[in-house]
Amino acid sequence: MxxxxxxxxxxxxxxxxxxxxxxxxxxxxxxxxxxxxxxxxxxxxxxxxxxxxxxxxxxxxxxxxxxxxxxxxxxxxxxxxxxxxxxxxxxxxxMTVLPGFIDAHSHPSGAGLNALKNVNTNLGSIARIQAALRQRAQATPPGEWIVGYMYDDTKQEEGRPLNRTDLDAVSTEHPIVVGHRGGHTGVYNSRAFETAGVTVDTPDPFGGHFSRANGELTGKVAERARGVFDVPSTSTREERARGVAVICREMNATGLTSVHQTGTSRDAFTAYQDAYAAGELTLRTYAMARGGSWSALMDAGIRTGFGDDHLKVGSVKFAADGSASERTMYMSTPYAGRPDDFGILTMTQEEIHDVVERAHRAGWQVAIHANGDLTIEMVLNAYERVQELWPRANCRHRIEHCSLVTPTILERVRDAGVIPAPFYTYAHYHGEKWVEYGADKMEWMFAHRSFLDYGIPVAPASDHSPGPYEPLMALQSMVTRKDFQGRVWGPSQRITLDEAIRVCTVNGAYASFEENDKGSISAGKLADFVVLAEDPHDVDPDRIKEIQVVRTVVGGDTVHEA
CATH class of the missing domain: 2.30.40.10 (Urease, subunit C, domain 1)
Structure with missing residues (x-):
């Protein structure tokens, strides 16, 4: 036994x-x-x-x-x-039984609240997006914001992105924003720009951009430029807790038993605690702090690891550049077809050094969003600096996304003991976007094969809502690197099915210092497991995502049953 x-x-x-x-x-x-x-x-x-x-x-x-x-x-x-x-x-x-799947980079609380409060614009056409927003506008007093979420600029039937004029056709009496599912850009109508005092002549702030064409604002706003818009939060404490409960059930249904909630605000910490107290937190949660919540926790003497097996304070999370799916990440080489566009940097090297030093010296695990190769190098500079000046054993600092790597980056990540968390469903789900990076660059993006070959315990990451969180889709994506149209992006980065399963279980636990408690079905570990109708080894790799999740169990309790 x-x-x-x-x-x-x-x-x-x-x-x-x-x-x-x-x-x-x-x-x-x-x-x-x-x-x-x-x-x-x-x-x-x-x-x-x-x-x-x-x-x-x-x-x-x-x-x-x-x-x-x-x-x-x-x-x-x-x-x-x-x-x-x-x-x-x-x-x-x-049937096949696996350890519960772990998503080591996700935003469940925001996704759940959006589902309760805002307009889902993941509709596949601009016309349908306009109809959904118009319906909400008819029920909303003039002057109040209309907020859409889950928009994706490359997945519209019209073959073009949403713009300011499209939203003006919905309403000029309401400020409107439609957020990209990637979380780094949004499209605004004219009323929203007027409310914020932004014109075509408004200069771009550091780390942000107002998109312009033919002498006019297109409506698209990227990164830190979105900060000029004061979009009020109208959610209540009860709604935020309900949002957590909703997304827990949805993620459990895909076999997820643990998540790393990235960028947890004060309100989100409260929502998780409220859901936990009500018995509705059915995902083990590693809550990664940000901004004001991190400062408050620091002042209280709390650091990474505080909590219990169900809800625990995780790392502190910062964001240093743009988005892979929205094509704003900061790189050493330009985007295909845009020779002057190298992406957007949202933190300076000095800012990165400052926050990493403060967190590292206070005993925190640090996690910094860095997609592009130049940004990754800046983050590694900071991690190497603090370890040289104030050494800490086994701190497991992380690079969230770590999308575009080089052999030198791989060596530095390995030598520093840093954990990368690249997107695990992106190669499959966002294939139409990779033409803007090109085939050669994609051989070094979401580099699961390279990470494993260098002995790096690469973590599983959906980044939901930007990417789908379904772990079975993740297995398929990492194994095939094939998109919906059958195109293969970066075939040299394919990994085996057994390796992919291990990434989504064992490595997910390691990223949060929980390898002794979860990640495998072993005596003494938490009883988190998933039952699948078919063994992924026995099906065509192109249909792994279609396997039915029959049962999901957390701590011996069934939280999903088909």
Whole structure:
């Protein structure tokens, strides 16, 4: 028996009986020598269990007690632990069982709140976007903002992006913004520009850009230039907590059991705590602080790791350049067809040095959004500097996205012990955008193969809402690098299916210092797992994303069942 023998399991059960709760559903047998105090709460049998534990790579069954795996072995061994009336038994009928998937860079709280409050513009055509916004405008008093979300400029039937004139046709009485799903640009109408006092002659701020064409504002605004628009938040505390609950259910349905919530504001921290208190936080959350929330936590003496197995303070997160999907990331070479466009830098080297020093010396893990190669080098400069001046063991600083790399960058990342978190669904989902980078550059983007070859524990990252969070789509994307049209982007960066599964489980846990508690189906670890209708190894790689998620379990409790 993996980790704990039958005799050891019974002994541990007797010792810890006072602290262990009993199962709630009848089992299908009676273990010899077992009693109600040593009985597992749950056993899963008759499965194809791919544990991601190198000591026991596969099994057919496992037992769970008090929210943790306590034994991983054969059906016969595990069935012998069942106590009728105390142990719940799940027969998975030879389906495949994997550790719960981990998304190490996502924005669930914002996505959930958007779904409750704003206008979903992920509609595939400008005409449908206008209709949805017009319907909201008709129910909104003049002068109040209309906010759209999940817009994608390259996925419209009209074959062009949304612009200011399109939004003016919806309303000139309401300021309107339609945010790109990438989170770094938005499209505004004329009323919004008037409200902000922005004209075609307004200079671009550092780290931002007002798009212009033919002597007029197009409506598109990028990066820090969006800060001139005062778009009020009208959400209540109750709505924010409900938004967390909504997105938890949606992500659980795809097999996710843990997320790293990046850029957590004060309100988002409260929302997560409220959802947790209400029993609706069904994703284990590593909440990465930002801005005001980070300062407040620092002042209180709190740092990375504070919390429990369900809700924990993560790293502090900053953003140093633009977006890969919105084609604003800061690079050493220009975008295809735009010889003067190298992207947008949103932090100076001095600013990066300052925040990294403050956080590092205070004991925090640091995570900085850096897509382009030049920006990545700036972040590495800061990480190397603080380790030289104020060495800390095992700090695991991170580079969020780390999209465009070079051999020199790979060596520096490895040598510094830095964790990269590149997009895991982008190669597949955003294929039409990669023409603006070109085939040669894509051989060095989202470089999962290179990271693994250099011995770097690359983390799994959707960046939702910018990218889909579905882990099965992520497996397909990392294995095939093939987009919806069948084009392959960066074939040299393909990884094997087994490597991709490990990225989405074991490596996700490592990125948050939780490799001893999650990431594999191992005795002693948290009982987070997912049941799939088919083994991804047995299906065409181009249809991995179509596999049904039958059940998702967090701490022994089912949070999704198909």
């Amino acid at each position: 993996s980790g704990v023998s039958r005799k050891e399991f019974l002994g541990l059960g007797a010792m810890a009986a006072a602290g262990w709760s009993a199962g709630c559903a009848p089992g299908d047998g009676q273990g010899e020598g077992s009693d109600s105090t040593t009985a597992p709460d749950l056993v899963v049998v008759n499965g194809r269990v791919l544990t991601q534990d190198d000591t026991v790579p596969s099994a057919t069954a496992f037992a769970v007690k008090n929210g943790r795996f306590v034994a991983v072995e054969s059906d016969a061994e595990i069935r012998n632990l069942i106590v009728a009336g105390r142990t719940r038994v799940i027969d998975v009928e030879r």
